[in-house]
Amino acid sequence: MQNLTTIGFIGAGNMAYALISGLINNGFSAQNIKLSDTDAALLSLRADEFNLEVFTDNVKLAAQCEVIVFAVKPQVLSLVCKELQQHINHNPLIISIAAGVRATDINRWLGGDTAIVRTMPNTPALLGKGATGMLANEAVSDKQKALAGQILSAVGSCLWVEDEKMLDAVTALSGSGPAYFFLLIESMAKAGVALGLDEASAEKLSIQTALGASMMASSSDDSAHQLRAKVTSKNGTTQAAIESFQDQDFEMIVAHAMRAAFDRSREMGTELGDDD
Ligand SMILES: NC(=O)c1ccc[n+]([C@@H]2O[C@H](COP(=O)([O-])OP(=O)(O)OC[C@H]3O[C@@H](n4cnc5c(N)ncnc54)[C@H](OP(=O)(O)O)[C@@H]3O)[C@@H](O)[C@H]2O)c1
Structure with a gap:
């Protein structure tokens, strides 16, 4: 510089x-x-x-x-x-x-x-x-x-x-995005506790998994979609979880949440600029 x-x-x-x-x-x-x-x-x-x-x-x-x-x-x-x-x-x-x-x-x-x-x-x-x-x-x-x-x-x-x-x-994507990942980390840790893990272990595993997955996605030549396909064996545990996400229309949940952030961002832009 x-x-x-x-x-x-x-x-x-x-x-x-x-x-x-x-x-x-x-x-x-x-x-x-x-x-x-x-x-x-x-x-x-x-x-x-x-x-x-x-x-x-x-x-x-x-x-x-x-x-x-x-x-x-x-x-x-x-x-x-x-x-x-x-x-x-x-x-x-x-x-x-x-x-x-x-x-x-x-x-x-x-x-x-x-x-x-x-x-x-x-x-x-x-x-x-x-x-x-x-x-x-x-x-x-x-x-x-x-x-x-x-x-x-x-x-x-x-x-x-x-x-x-x-x-x-x-x-709506990266500005508010860290909070979406925090929510996922939090939800996975809570679900881990519900399955019998102690709180500290569940939180540690959840955070480290987010870090590892993010590092893999950023360092690999494969897309996130390809990486997911590679770790989803037929009839395996990951497939069971992904199918459950899809049954609840996970993509649509994310799309709605980001649309809400986008709309709010536009509203706030108008509010913040309207001070004359
Ligand atoms: N933190 C983030 O991760 C993040 C991410 C994206 C965007 N941003 C944006 O980055 C901006 C700064 O965020 P921040 O977290 O650094 O805020 P911050 O820690 O509150 O720092 C802002 C500083 O500006 C001072 N200030 C207030 N009025 C001033 C004036 N008239 N002249 C000079 N200085 C004045 C504040 O003093 P007082 O505290 O005494 O008022 C404070 O020390 C925000 O607009 C935020 O939207 C932040």
Whole structure:
């Protein structure tokens, strides 16, 4: 990554921490990272840990950065944007990681004609294992797009989508997705206890199985469907379980749940953008 670029983070919470750690671990110089937050104690902690420059004034930070990452909660984003509106004449690239807030609303709050990359990361980003959907508006150059990709790659894998609606689909899949897997882990552990295992063993087996299956799916050339077929012997135990899932229309249950997340994401986008 170009160490000449200065990246400023507004909001010093969990996600900023994950991204800054990822950037520094990938060789980006802490001297070119700046951080602002309203919480002076948190800033002091971050400054000590990363040895970077911190600000309690977002405007001062923004003036010094070519890339500004919005890492505040969605509900405060409009305030942050409006505060910066008169102070981004140097045309920085804006990267928002705030869930649900549309790039069109961010652009309007910033006064228009701003280069904006809206992203939808997920919680495993905190471990460097995130999955992030990204959307660039028309003002973003190819160089800025590449830079945004490099920054988000510091916490996992990224892919670009073409419109806001596709970010709602990303939200329904990978954004909310970790919770679906937690639910499956939880349900399998409970079912294991019902079959006689003690709670700790059932939970351990359930978590390790999720980890192993996920690693197999990500490292194998086979699709998830092929991997499933390979471990499902005719008349065996796995087949009995899969048939039971299918009898309850498991695919439809998942499809309905994701449609509900997609619809809610669209609703929230409207609610969060409707503050003028
Ligand atoms: N955590 C995740 O896994 C995850 C996943 C996907 C997307 N996201 C998105 O990432 C964003 C950040 O999430 P997070 O978990 O890092 O939140 P967080 O830990 O609450 O961090 C946000 C920080 O911003 C500070 N802040 C509030 N108002 C501010 C202002 N006007 N100027 C500067 N800083 C301000 C907050 O201070 P106070 O606490 O004092 O208000 C807090 O320290 C959110 O929009 C969320 O939707 C998070």
